[in-house]
Amino acid sequence: MSVPYDLGATARLTAPCRDPDGTLTNAATATVTVTLPDGSTAAPAVANPPAETGRYTADYITSVPGRHTVRWVFTGPAHAYTDVLDVYDEAPPAILSMADARDHLNLKSTSDDDEVRYWNNVTTRAVEYHTGPIVARTVVEQHTVRNAAAVVLLHTPVLAVTAVEAVLTGASGYSTDDLDVDGATGEVYRLDGGHLSGRLKFTYTAGRTAIAENITGGARIILDHLWRTQRAGRRGALAGGGEDYSVTEPIPGLGYAIPNRALELLAPDRLPPGVA
Incomplete structure (x- = not known):
């Protein structure tokens, strides 16, 4: 089975080139394009002719976690091949070692x-x-609130709220020193008893110690x-x-x-x- 690559590891990309009859053959040109999760692209070098007739390889050093699309295009004969590869986060969560x-x-x-x-x-x-x-990780989410006594975060338990920023230009966020959170329920509220308002982006750590x-x-x-x-x-x-x-x-x-x-x-x- 194909499993995700570790971030920073080299992914060995492979693709067959076949003529219209389905026979493996070397192509006049061979290119491969990797589309990253953020939409940017990379073009690893492809050796041509390959070491084995019709079986092409290219090495790509992973740099971004997530799903990647791999697109091979050949000419002489005209052929194409599409694949995907996944890359783990730098520290993928796992309950068991x-x-x-x-x-x-x-x-x-x-x-x-x-x-x-x-x-x-x-x-x-x-x-x-x-x-x-269970495994501690950083969560970022947005809430629109109007004079709310508390904002309930979506993922519990919450270990700590690290930032509350305004999304709209010119608006103000809140200092985490002025806030408290009920870790079990995810309720964030002001220590002075005031209300929360605005389009707010919350960054927090969820999980268990x-x-x-x-x-x-x-x-x-x-x-x-x-x-x-x-x-x-x-x-x-x-x-x-x-x-x-x-x-x-x-x-x-x-x-x-x-x-x-x-x-x-x-x-x-x-x-x-x-x-x-």
């Missing part, structure tokens, strides 16, 4: 680390769907479930493991991805309905 994930899956070697890390990150997103942010064992335990069960499911076809095993990992009811938004046993462990930290 790679060592913990590998140990729980009983993997003795590191040969599957790329896949383990991918499914470990998927596991984190699945847990946070139910609990809100300590992760309880029921959350890491639930994450381990989900990781094991996803790992068994996606590898079942390779080993002839029953997808999803035994009855301890069975899922008897679909979960809105996640289908059958989360075993019931994991949900039971996460229950003490489940978000109330309608809370992110």
Whole structure:
């Protein structure tokens, strides 16, 4: 499977060039364009002729996290090929360390680390769907308020509000020294009891400083479930493991991805309905 690249790593781009009959062949010209998430482009060098007939490669050093589009264009013969690549954030959130994930899956070697890390990150997103942010990260969001006693931030728990800036030219924001936040509810309010007004951009840190064992335990069960499911076809095993990992009811938004046993462990930290 193709997994995201680390930010700053070199991505090896590959593409076939085929003639109208579908036969691999070298082209008179070969170019590749990488479109970054911000819309800018890069054009890595392409060796022509390639080392292997019709199979072209180019190396691209990643510099921006997110989804990239890769577009190959050949002439003589006319051919094109489009692909995508993903790049991790500098510090992608994960509830379990790679060592913990590998140990729980009983993997003795590191040969599957790329896949383990991918499914470990998927596991984190699945847990946070139910609990809100676990791994601390920076969140930026805008709110329009008029004489409000408090503004409720969308992602809880909130560890700290680091900036409240005015979006509109000429308007004023608020000093965080004059504000307080209820971390559990995400309510931001003025210490002097006054109201908040304006189109405001809030920058804050959401997540937890300590992760309880029921959350890491639930994450381990989900990781094991996803790992068994996606590898079942390779080993002839029953997808999803035994009855301890069975899922008897679909979960809105996640289908059958989360075993019931994991949900039971996460229950003490489940978000109330309608809370992110």
